[in-house]
Amino acid sequence: MDEHHLWATILADLELQVSEVVFRTLISQTSLESLDDGKAVISCNNPMLINIIEKRYHDLIKTTLRNYTKKDVSLVFNARKNKHLNHIDGPLFTMKLPDNFSPPSTGLKLNRDYNFENFAVSSSNQMAYAAATAVVNNLGHAYNPLVLYGGVGVGKTHLMQAVGHAVGQKNIKTKILYCTGEEFTNEIIEAISTKTTVTFKKKYRLVDLLLIDDVQFIAGKYSIQEEFFHTFNAVYQAKKQIIITSDKPPEEINKLEDRLRSRFECGLTIDIGNPDFELRTAIVLIKAKQKGYELSMESAKTIAANIENTRKLEGTLTRVISESQTKNLPVNNDLIKNILGKTLKKIPPSKKVLPEEILKAVAGFYNLKISQLKGDKRDKVYSFPRQILYYLLRTEAGVNLKDIGEFLGGRDHTTILHGIRKISNLLSTDNNLRGDVMGIKNELFV
Ligand code: ADP
Numbered sequence: 001m002d003e004h005h006l007w008a009t010i011l012a013d014l015e016l017q018v019s020e021v022v023f024r025t026l027i028s029q030t031s032l033e034s035l036d037d038g039k040a041v042i043s044c045n046n047p048m049l050i051n052i053i054e055k056r057y058h059d060l061i062k063t064t065l066r067n068y069t070k071k072d073v074s075l076v077f078n079a080r081k082n083k084h085l086n087h088i089d090g091p092l093f094t095m096k097l098p099d100n101f102s103p104p105s106t107g108l109k110l111n112r113d114y115n116f117e118n119f120a121v122s123s124s125n126q127m128a129y130a131a132a133t134a135v136v137n138n139l140g141h142a143y144n145p146l147v148l149y150g151g152v153g154v155g156k157t158h159l160m161q162a163v164g165h166a167v168g169q170k171n172i173k174t175k176i177l178y179c180t181g182e183e184f185t186n187e188i189i190e191a192i193s194t195k196t197t198v199t200f201k202k203k204y205r206l207v208d209l210l211l212i213d214d215v216q217f218i219a220g221k222y223s224i225q226e227e228f229f230h231t232f233n234a235v236y237q238a239k240k241q242i243i244i245t246s247d248k249p250p251e252e253i254n255k256l257e258d259r260l261r262s263r264f265e266c267g268l269t270i271d272i273g274n275p276d277f278e279l280r281t282a283i284v285l286i287k288a289k290q291k292g293y294e295l296s297m298e299s300a301k302t303i304a305a306n307i308e309n310t311r312k313l314e315g316t317l318t319r320v321i322s323e324s325q326t327k328n329l330p331v332n333n334d335l336i337k338n339i340l341g342k343t344l345k346k347i348p349p350s351k352k353v354l355p356e357e358i359l360k361a362v363a364g365f366y367n368l369k370i371s372q373l374k375g376d377k378r379d380k381v382y383s384f385p386r387q388i389l390y391y392l393l394r395t396e397a398g399v400n401l402k403d404i405g406e407f408l409g410g411r412d413h414t415t416i417l418h419g420i421r422k423i424s425n426l427l428s429t430d431n432n433l434r435g436d437v438m439g440i441k442n443e444l445f446v
């Protein structure tokens with residue numbers, strides 16, 4: 001296999017292992033420059049992305065490459081300078097905000113801690129993260145509008161503001177405007193009553209990046225929606241970037257006018273899931289580091305195991321640190337228990353799922369016998385759960401295509417590939433399927 005062909009095969013395999021957005025925005029941008037002496041040089045058309053790819057996908061790419069070359073290969077990530085990208089100055093994610101960083105737009109109120117560096121990525125928010133970084137690199141063109149939705153505390157505001165910081169750092173002249181749906185509403189009401197609607201209109205319509213947080217607030221408020229729609233249209237038609245967050249997916253904001261909804265849907269809508277235990281642990285560690293405090297992994301895990309609400313993580317951590325410092329006590333389970341005022345839950349063991357467990361969970365979920373799931377019958381009642389099984393074996397247990405085929409009694413790997421592709425594509429549009437997959441995963445991870 002020549003290098004070009006090999007890389008195409010590896011990309012096809014990687015496509016199955018990451019979400020569609022990650023693949024489209026990051027992985028698919030790479031090419032294999034050379035492969036010899038146990039060294040693979042991987043480059044990317046967009047030099048800004050290479051750092052992210054290296055940081056987050058090094059191991060995945062390495063393992064996948066090894067599956068095909070059957071050799072241990074070390075990876076070198078190389079930014080290939082593209083003539084038309086020369087204006088981009090260096091990797092975004094190693095840049096730090098200078099201490100005297102002043103927001104690029106007057107009155108821009110972003111929380112300085114809500115940046116990409118302080119954002120932990122895990123399976124529940126990986127797609128949203130990839131889309132947000134793509135927007136930074138291609139303002140107004142990548143995904144417009146980008147709509148992030150998810151429950152309270154999943155990191156919508158943090159991620160949205162991270163885009164604001166990154167865009168501001170790239171170009172200090174970019175006009176950025178951040179406001180919540182509530183502030184937007186209050187400003188309109190104020191503008192109407194003080195007859196300053198022209199100023200209002202100018203302010204919102206002359207931006208390069210419009211960030212509207214918690215848009216669900218304006219649903220049902222007719223005249224506000226009307227103004228929001230005009231603003232939105234003006235910004236959108238000028239090909240300026242819009243990012244919106246909502247605690248409900250657009251199709252569920254009943255009272256948001258149809259035309260608003262259809263505009264939403266022409267961009268990219270991504271849901272952010274609730275952070276799992278591992279992600280909460282990562283968040284506690286990040287917050288501790290921000291406060292200049294060395295927290296042990298054990299304590300971070302204990303806090304994460306006992307607090308589900310991410311918004312409470314930081315407050316708890318602050319109390320733990322101050323209690324330890326004022327009373328000169330070590331941070332340990334006793335101290336944490338005292339602060340939480342309850343018996344501590346145990347740290348969940350880190351669990352690796354086995355193919356057999358996935359097989360059982362899928363069969364159980366769809367009320368099928370294992371033999372039916374493994375069998376050859378092509379009726380949809382069997383074939384669809386079977387394709388979900390392929391998908392979960394690949395994504396949750398990391399089994400490769402060939403081994404999935406063998407595990408299920410000698411199926412051809414192209415059949416498996418087809419099934420996995422189908423499920424990953426459907427997952428972005430089909431809510432029922434998403435619900436099923438989540439239900440099965442819940443069974444696997446309790
Ligand atoms: P939302 O807007 O979705 O309600 P926030 O963005 O306000 O959630 O996040 C709540 C808290 O949790 C914030 O302190 C935020 O920094 C933190 N947080 C949430 N997700 C992450 C993440 N992936 N990495 C780091 N911190 C996070």
Ligand code: MG
Nearest residue numbers: 156157213214
């Ligand atoms: Mg928020």
